[in-house]
Amino acid sequence: MNSPDPYPVSVDLIRADNRLEITWEDGSRNAYAGATxxxxxxxxxxxxxxxxxxxxxxxxxxxxxxxxxTSVELVxxxxxxxxxxxxxxxxxxxxxxxxSLADPSHTSARRWER
Amino acid sequence: MPIxxxxxxxxxxxTIIDPDLGRDVVTLGMIKDLRxxxxxxxxxxxxxxxxxxxxxxxxKTMAEERVGALPGVSGVGVKMTANVRSxxxxxxxxxxxxxxxxxxxxxxxxxxxxxxxxxxxLAAALAKSGAAVGLLDAxxxxxxxxxxxxxxxxxxxxxxxxxxxxxxQKLKPLEAWGLKLMSMGVLAGSDKAxxxxxxxxxxxxEQFMSDVHWGQLDYLIIDLPPGTGDASLTVAQRxxxxxxxxxxxxxxxxxxxxxxxxxxxxxxxxxxxxxxENMSWYVCPSCGHEHHPFGHGGAxxxxxxxxxxxxxxxxxxxxxxxxxxxxxxxxxxQPDSAGARAFxxxxxxxAARTSVQSFRKLPVLNVR
Numbered sequence: 194m195n196s197p198d199p200y201p202v203s204v205d206l207i208r209a210d211n212r213l214e215i216t217w218e219d220g221s222r223n224a225y226a227g228a229t230x231x232x233x234x235x236x237x238x239x240x241x242x243x244x245x246x247x248x249x250x251x252x253x254x255x256x257x258x259x260x261x262x263t264s265v266e267l268v269x270x271x272x273x274x275x276x277x278x279x280x281x282x283x284x285x286x287x288x289x290x291x292x293s294l295a296d297p298s299h300t301s302a303r304r305w306e307r
Numbered sequence: 308m309p310i311x312x313x314x315x316x317x318x319x320x321x322t323i324i325d326p327d328l329g330r331d332v333v334t335l336g337m338i339k340d341l342r343x344x345x346x347x348x349x350x351x352x353x354x355x356x357x358x359x360x361x362x363x364x365x366x367k368t369m370a371e372e373r374v375g376a377l378p379g380v381s382g383v384g385v386k387m388t389a390n391v392r393s394x395x396x397x398x399x400x401x402x403x404x405x406x407x408x409x410x411x412x413x414x415x416x417x418x419x420x421x422x423x424x425x426x427x428x429l430a431a432a433l434a435k436s437g438a439a440v441g442l443l444d445a446x447x448x449x450x451x452x453x454x455x456x457x458x459x460x461x462x463x464x465x466x467x468x469x470x471x472x473x474x475x476q477k478l479k480p481l482e483a484w485g486l487k488l489m490s491m492g493v494l495a496g497s498d499k500a501x502x503x504x505x506x507x508x509x510x511x512x513e514q515f516m517s518d519v520h521w522g523q524l525d526y527l528i529i530d531l532p533p534g535t536g537d538a539s540l541t542v543a544q545r546x547x548x549x550x551x552x553x554x555x556x557x558x559x560x561x562x563x564x565x566x567x568x569x570x571x572x573x574x575x576x577x578x579x580x581x582x583x584e585n586m587s588w589y590v591c592p593s594c595g596h597e598h599h600p601f602g603h604g605g606a607x608x609x610x611x612x613x614x615x616x617x618x619x620x621x622x623x624x625x626x627x628x629x630x631x632x633x634x635x636x637x638x639x640x641q642p643d644s645a646g647a648r649a650f651x652x653x654x655x656x657x658a659a660r661t662s663v664q665s666f667r668k669l670p671v672l673n674v675r
Contacts, residue, residue: 203670203672204671205674205675206675208675266672267547267670270548271576271577
């Protein structure tokens with residue numbers, strides 16, 4: 194019955210260090226810098242859509258405001274929505290995406306994809 | 308003869324394992340208010356995780372037998388109660404549906420598979436078992452709940468005290484068959500077409516959750532529109548759903564598309580409660596034979612292939628259709644019919660599987 198997706202037990206946003214920490218159900222713990230998360234934003238504006246490049250493809254640098262984490266909210270049962278100092282908050286970071294950001298080798302096979 | 312200790316009684320009860328949760332009923336905290344009198348009489352409360360528990364009677368018999376077999380016990384009094392456990396603990400969910408313990412979505416890939424009939428009867432069966440149940444019709448374009456329940460009047464506005472003590476104006480859900488109901492069909496009028504783009508649909512569904520005074524509910528059943536569009540996505544994003552039940556008819560075409568709905572919910576990490584086969588068989592009124600107009604066992608095989616639970620089959624029964632047209636759920640109107648029995652069994656299964664899900668906690672979010 195359990196979903197094969199990684200699932201967090203706790204999520205800590207430490208604003209003073211601009212860091213997000215996730216403890217997963219399997220007991221492992223990952224820490225993410227604000228800049229890492231901002232550059233990994235999966236939203237259409239940042240990533241581009243319909244074959245067109247997104248904002249993050251076109252720029253080299255982000256001002257400090259853009260990479261400063263300000264908020265974190267749970268989206269349904271599958272993702273976190275992160276807010277940044279610039280007001281950018283359209284990225285929905287799935288647990289799977291977050292897990293693979295911290296550990297690129299983590300690719301738990303989906304049972305239902307055959 | 309010496310009377311047994313609390314520990315001896317609990318040890319005897321700990322041999323009863325909940326088949327769905329896989330742990331013993333003492334560890335699960337289901338035994339409450341244990342009292343042992345000097346005469347050897349033992350009384351306790353057996354608190355189930357759902358009033359629709361499929362093994363309710365078996366648990367009672369087992370508890371009486373195992374405690375009664377202890378030396379020194381002169382009598383056993385078991386009081387069966389139920390307290391639906393809530394998985395909703397985060398602030399976001401609490402704000403949106405503060406009094407709702409479990410949210411269960413009923414979805415399908417294709418339209419016309421009887422999803423709303425299943426949702427209404429599932430809700431009515433849970434309510435009949437003693438739970439407080441709401442039914443949210445999230446099908447904005449084709450709301451079926453008003454017709455299926457006969458609840459057609461315009462909802463009233465009520466003043467309620469909000470979380471911060473201020474007064475808020477909310478919509479009072481309609482009540483029928485022991486259920487609280489809300490649907491676009493009663494807000495806009497049953498014959499009015501909603502010619503809306505996706506974002507409007509999402510907004511309306513959010514308002515059904517935030518601006519309706521649902522009160523305290525054990526279960527909120529959400530009847531989704533067919534497919535994998537805006538309404539389903541909004542529901543899966545805005546509330547941490549306890550799970551989703553997928554309705555399909557037995558033919559390959561319908562099943563192949565039901566699989567898409569299942570995939571969508573899995574991508575969104577919503578637990579699949581299982582697959583329901585509707586219009587499964589038909590008993591010919593003239594010859595009395597069982598016919599399978601759409602084939603047989605397709606949903607069960609699909610459930611096995613996808614490793615999700617199979618929740619059972621509902622017959623293609625003209626009684627179900629007649630009661631539905633009359634605005635009555637068959638589980639209430641004709642509780643002894645084959646259709647009603649199938650719906651009630653399915654509701655018990657879904658309640659049991661939802662209880663399993665509620666033991667998975669939402670992550671704790673801290674900002675500092």
